[in-house]
Amino acid sequence: SQKIEQNSEALNIQEGKTATLTCNYTNYSPAYLQWYRQDPGRGPVFLLLIRENEKEKRKERLKVTFDTTLKQSLFHITASQPADSATYLCALDMESSYKLIFGSGTRLLVRP
């Protein structure tokens, strides 16, 4: 069966450290993989998109890697800040259907 797995346990780190979140998937062949941020009671906000032929993508303090062999994406936030505390969702983009399928998200807590 198809699965998108993100660590359900909250990631608790000290301000200034690098946060690394993992997204694993099975039985999918996505054209793109996207990462979103969701704050409580709000809609998700787009952060980064990486294509299947890209290994790495950066945007300011954010970095995403995409390994289609391992079927895994890593999402890094460097120099983390308390304001980075939120739930981070990975999503697979099925180009053929234009649908976006989401993982369950990982909650990040950055302690001051």
Next chain:
Amino acid sequence: GAVVSQHPSWVICKSGTSVKIECRSLDFQATTMFWYRQFPKQSLMLMATSNEGSKATYEQGVEKDKFLINHASLTLSTLTVTSAHPEDSSFYICSARARHYETGELFFGEGSRLTVL
């Protein structure tokens, strides 16, 4: 950036009544909008794909007669929860792709929290 507005942000209704949620793309045209449902501490579950001028495409297990979707214009899609019951209480979120954005990200509304008493 592209803005999606959703209304109402929260609604409380009695069991058996119907509730309509609106989703508008404010500064772009959206031929396709998506409706998601999210239970507490769970992922966004895609309910249906709303296509302008045609019938919505529902995901497996989603009752199309219960969740009526209308996409009458390029900037408006509505979701009507008919004969709502307490188990329909959830966070409903709409999203849209902006055709002029090459990267294909989704722009989400702020969500509508439905509580059925």
